[in-house]
Amino acid sequence: MSSESNSRPVHKSLKEYARGITGGLLFSFPLLYTMEVWWAGFIAEPLDLMVLVAVTYLLLLGYNRFAGMHPEASWKHVFINSVEEMGIGLLISFGVLLMLNRIQLTDMSIDEVMGKVIIEAMAVSIGVSIGTAQLGTKEDNKDKTEQQSDERRTKLGFFVLGICGAIVVGGNVAPTEEIIMIAVEAAPGHILAMAIVSLFISVVVVFFSNFKGTVSKSKKLLFFDMAFDTCVSYVTSLGVSAFVLWFFGRFDGVSFWVAFQHVIVLGVLASLGASAGRLLIK
Template identity: 60%
Template sequence: MGSRPVKKSLQEYARGLAGGLLFSFPLLYTMEVWWHGFIADPAQLLVMVVVTYLLLLAYNKYAGVHDEATWKHIAVDSMEEMGIGFTISFGMLLILNRISISSLTFVDISKIIVEAMIVSIGVSIGTAQLGAGSSGGSHKEERSRSTREGVAALALCGAVVVAGSVAPTMEIFLLAVEAQPTHVFFMALVSIALSVMIVFFSDFRGAAHRPPGSKTYNMVFDTCLSFLIGLGASAFMLWFFGRFEDVTFYVCFAQVITLGVLASVGASAGRLLIK
């Protein structure tokens, strides 16, 4: 976005709008996300806004479509993507009769903020993903996948996009409460196995772009990175949606591992598929 021709900026806004809806529609229709507007406090909302903005900065730095962009442009683009996210969320919640202009309350604003932060990530990915390819974009894609920072940024985005639509639901809590230690153990093993399969044996687009070093080292490092990022993203989303309140440590742990199956797949596949 930034200081570019009007036509090009409008095209990117259109891609961002499409991406925000495409990647975030399930959450716009999820009751648990609406309910969180009733219980979210200002501190939680502020943390979510800050974390989302930092995630957008990282994504646009390592996977944005403009290889020549400076940090100033990246910061502006990230802010614009959040603005589009707010616009989409406000419009959709209004259309779905979840908020009312005539009686806008703090709860309604909380709903908009929660939805907007998730939609913003979809906007950012849509802006980069839905655009026409270019040699510069290909160069940046290869470079982002050859640095540890780039890999981590893309993995985190993938984890949030894939697991974000499930994190607010009660199904994760139910599965965790009913899971025996053996179930949790095997879920962790499956997460690791899927990470290895996706990154090293699936021949996904971009799988060939790996940092230099021995294959064994890369396999261990990349698998651990995807798994830990998936667990970290899962823990943050579950905390934000109040899934750690008034439950035992085991239930918290089981929830993280349960959601981590999806998040680690998103971290592994996302860093190869999103550019």
């Protein structure tokens, strides 16, 4: 850890915490108000919660490495930042659920309280991480952008940020009943159309939108880059969709085709997050 990081003024640290709290609420409030997530916390098994915590922590490590608060920080500092963000996420989730009367300290078992708080906190903690990196002023982010631009343009950097973007965008609707209804009622033609639109979204966002973070491509490499990045983005979105749907029990007792439909339906939103998220959330 550099001496600059060690001597960071208190008021800057407080501003970062404020941005983190704001980001946690901004990106996760829909989940905090979603009944299906409360139910998932009620029935969640300890092993499921451990898997969720581990996956979320790995995502925080990746996000903080490529788009974190302190670009000059060592891996040790990245580890500490990620733990802090999970802690803030737990506190925010506990406070909001208590305010909404979704948890009662006297009438609920400790298992139910912990399940609801932990599931909500994992989404909140990702929002906290994004908030600390995104909601600062231009002056706050100037040095960060200059020092991290090369790292973020690596394939690994795009992949990690794509996962975070897919979870932030797709995770808000993954546990809802609407995904099930759309998937079950969709005909094969609808599923094919959704897949094509998802790929189209990825191509448009990354190569033709002129969003912040897009990189100019050589004409000779344009087709290869377009095909490669689009495939990576879509596969990432499908992988994230499958994991989130599996965690919320959407694959229990259904055939492979129905599960596949669920993934494609959610993949429309997740693909937007995986493509636009990796460009905007950094």
